[in-house]
Amino acid sequence: MSFLQNSLPYILAGISVGGQYALIAIGYTMVYGILRLINFAHGDVFMAAGMFMVFLSASLPLGAAVPLVLVLTVLLGFMIERVAYKPLRSAPRMSVMISAIGVSYLLQNCALYFTGGLAKVYPQLPWLSDTVTIFGAVTKRVTLITPILTLILVIGLSLFIKYTKVGMAMRAVSKDFETARLMGIKVNSVISSTFIIGSLLAAVGSLLYFTNYASVTPTSGGMPGLKCFVAAVFGGIGSIPGAVIGAFIIGICENIIKGLGWTTFSDAFTFALLIVILLVKPTGLFGEKATDKV
Amino acid sequence: MDLRKDKKKDMLCTAVALAAMFIVLLVMELTMKSTSILFTVMKKGVIYALVAVSMNLLNGFTGLFSLGQAGFMLIGAYTYSILSMPVSVKMGESVYKYYDCAIGIELGIFPSLILAGVIAAVFAALIGLPVLRLKSDYLAIATLGFAEILRALFQWDAMGPVTNGANVLRQYKDLTKVKIPFTNIQFPPTLFCFLVSGICIAIIVLLINSSYGRAFKAIRDDEIAAEAMGINLFKHKEMSFVISSFFAGISGAMLAMFQYTVQAAQFKTAMTYEILLIVVIGGIGSVTGSCIASFLFIACNEWWLRFLDESSNNILGLNILRSGFRKVVFSIIIMIIVLFFSKGIMGDREFSWARIRAFFARFKKKAAASEGGEPNV
Numbered sequence: 001m002s003f004l005q006n007s008l009p010y011i012l013a014g015i016s017v018g019g020q021y022a023l024i025a026i027g028y029t030m031v032y033g034i035l036r037l038i039n040f041a042h043g044d045v046f047m048a049a050g051m052f053m054v055f056l057s058a059s060l061p062l063g064a065a066v067p068l069v070l071v072l073t074v075l076l077g078f079m080i081e082r083v084a085y086k087p088l089r090s091a092p093r094m095s096v097m098i099s100a101i102g103v104s105y106l107l108q109n110c111a112l113y114f115t116g117g118l119a120k121v122y123p124q125l126p127w128l129s130d131t132v133t134i135f136g137a138v139t140k141r142v143t144l145i146t147p148i149l150t151l152i153l154v155i156g157l158s159l160f161i162k163y164t165k166v167g168m169a170m171r172a173v174s175k176d177f178e179t180a181r182l183m184g185i186k187v188n189s190v191i192s193s194t195f196i197i198g199s200l201l202a203a204v205g206s207l208l209y210f211t212n213y214a215s216v217t218p219t220s221g222g223m224p225g226l227k228c229f230v231a232a233v234f235g236g237i238g239s240i241p242g243a244v245i246g247a248f249i250i251g252i253c254e255n256i257i258k259g260l261g262w263t264t265f266s267d268a269f270t271f272a273l274l275i276v277i278l279l280v281k282p283t284g285l286f287g288e289k290a291t292d293k294v
Numbered sequence: 295m296d297l298r299k300d301k302k303k304d305m306l307c308t309a310v311a312l313a314a315m316f317i318v319l320l321v322m323e324l325t326m327k328s329t330s331i332l333f334t335v336m337k338k339g340v341i342y343a344l345v346a347v348s349m350n351l352l353n354g355f356t357g358l359f360s361l362g363q364a365g366f367m368l369i370g371a372y373t374y375s376i377l378s379m380p381v382s383v384k385m386g387e388s389v390y391k392y393y394d395c396a397i398g399i400e401l402g403i404f405p406s407l408i409l410a411g412v413i414a415a416v417f418a419a420l421i422g423l424p425v426l427r428l429k430s431d432y433l434a435i436a437t438l439g440f441a442e443i444l445r446a447l448f449q450w451d452a453m454g455p456v457t458n459g460a461n462v463l464r465q466y467k468d469l470t471k472v473k474i475p476f477t478n479i480q481f482p483p484t485l486f487c488f489l490v491s492g493i494c495i496a497i498i499v500l501l502i503n504s505s506y507g508r509a510f511k512a513i514r515d516d517e518i519a520a521e522a523m524g525i526n527l528f529k530h531k532e533m534s535f536v537i538s539s540f541f542a543g544i545s546g547a548m549l550a551m552f553q554y555t556v557q558a559a560q561f562k563t564a565m566t567y568e569i570l571l572i573v574v575i576g577g578i579g580s581v582t583g584s585c586i587a588s589f590l591f592i593a594c595n596e597w598w599l600r601f602l603d604e605s606s607n608n609i610l611g612l613n614i615l616r617s618g619f620r621k622v623v624f625s626i627i628i629m630i631i632v633l634f635f636s637k638g639i640m641g642d643r644e645f646s647w648a649r650i651r652a653f654f655a656r657f658k659k660k661a662a663a664s665e666g667g668e669p670n671v
Contacts, residue, residue, distance in 0.1 A: 222563060
């Protein structure tokens with residue numbers, strides 16, 4: 001029982017962080033599935049959502065601020081795609097990736113400018129920030145809500161992709177970009193909707209994540225972003241359930257490592273996992289095997 | 295015959311230009327105040343030029359999209375500062391406050407510099423074994439991951455007796471401690487940076503122009519075709535990776551010399567991104583482009599755009615200019631370059647005298663034509 005009491009907080013935190021990572025990882029995996037692009041800016045979109053919340057909640061009531069944050073983040077994701085990735089559609093993959101790195105640099109520097117480099121305190125969300133006690137472990141309510149909310153969103157997204165016309169178009173584009181275009185699918189609007197969904201989920205993820213961590217800095221998107229990409233690779237890039245499972249595994253392992261007192265290595269572990277996965281099973285847990293044609 | 299003559303002439307021109315550059319540098323260092331921002335920019339610029347060229351060797355010439363440069367610079371910087379730190383400092387309390395230093399040797403500046411490169415290369419060889427089997431973006435993210443792991447490793451408590459944990463290393467032999475051999479006169483620091491970087495970049499250029507360099511380019515253009523032509527893919531990729539890391543290590547060591555202090559926290563992913571952006575601005579696959587771009591990048595970042603940060607420069611009562619605005623403007627410029635001038639300054643061409651002569655010839659012709667004077671020769 002004492003073991004449970006000692007390790008439960010870490011496992012709970014792990015599940016909660018895993019859920020938040022899952023919401024971000026979906027954005028990576030969907031974009032990669034369609035554009036074959038590591039969207040390095042996605043982690044910074046997540047950070048920007050946190051910043052929007054900080055600035056909006058200072059002047060607006062929370063009931064108005066939260067929807068506005070979601071809308072602004074979606075708009076940001078949409079704009080990034082239109083401005084920075086769309087003009088490079090026929091360019092080599094490396095230039096698109098460099099453009100993504102450039103956007104990430106720009107977002108971080110903008111955040112640095114608007115905050116003056118100080119860590120901003122994230123507003124307390126009523127009810128979500130309340131502390132609760134389960135099995136003797138004290139935690140915030142958001143820890144319990146996150147996995148549930150994540151599962152609901154993921155199931156909703158899966159249904160969306162399976163049964164709606166846009167979802168079908170997304171699957172088609174990720175299967176074969178050129179053929180999908182020949183079949184009359186408006187590839188650009190499909191890509192835009194991918195970015196919209198990804199940014200929306202990242203915004204929700206940021207609401208949950210920063211409620212737990214309480215402060216936002218311009219660089220706080222970088223590490224979670226990379227980890228979520230690792231989660232997406234781990235689960236098999238392009239696969240949504242894979243990304244979710246990968247994110248939960250990474251979140252839980254990371255917190256267990258922290259619990260063991262190896263905090264320095266909690267980030268390094270993620271990358272070690274990535275390298276092992278890439279070497280042993282490059283397609284990830286649920287990835288489809290791709291064949292290279294000569 | 296004529297071609298060879300031209301080539302000889304070009305080489306002579308290059309040699310004269312380089313010699314002139316070094317002489318101008320020497321004169322400047324002897325006459326101007328050493329605290330001038332110009333020297334800071336030039337020193338940092340030339341250090342970044344070296345690491346940018348080393349990254350270009352990988353990304354531009356071998357086609358390996360690696361993002362591990364900051365990790366290798368970190369190894370170089372730490373190796374240099376630990377090895378060159380005087381033993382008395384190591385045993386004292388001023389640097390290794392919480393640990394007992396385990397390294398009891400002290401080396402001179404040149405052995406430390408070379409060892410910094412060698413150790414970075416050894417790490418690269420080990421990392422390269424698994425990682426170089428991956429392709430394009432997977433390779434990028436795996437090398438990025440290794441750089442992060444290295445950073446964690448250097449900050450680890452158990453490594454404390456060697457790396458001083460997450461604490462700062464200082465009081466090693468920095469740029470002011472470089473002496474002219476056999477005398478006790480201080481070597482002009484900017485000149486020293488230019489010399490070391492210049493030699494390293496020259497070696498890289500020689501490598502690129504050798505048969506190995508041609509093999510690298512073949513791999514970049516088409517791996518399968520290269521393999522069919524009998525190029526051992528793995529061997530050449532590993533070689534390029536190791537050599538690139540060697541020079542990244544040396545440049546890290548020089549950065550340590552330039553900065554007077556080293557801390558692992560500095561060598562983040564953002565640093566690799568900056569170097570990558572330099573390579574892109576200069577043109578992927580152009581050594582001279584990387585050099586020019588790194589000076590421009592550092593000068594903009596540290597000097598020319600400084601006025602944007604000062605709120606006293608605001609006009610019309612707008613409060614736009616304040617700390618950090620420089621970086622915003624700067625990153626917008628970078629985005630414009632990435633989006634609209636994706637070839638960068640030089641594209642994949644090199645600086646050449648022939649092109650400059652052609653440019654002037656055209657210019658002259660135009661001038662003559664506009665004067666309505668003599669007909670074209």
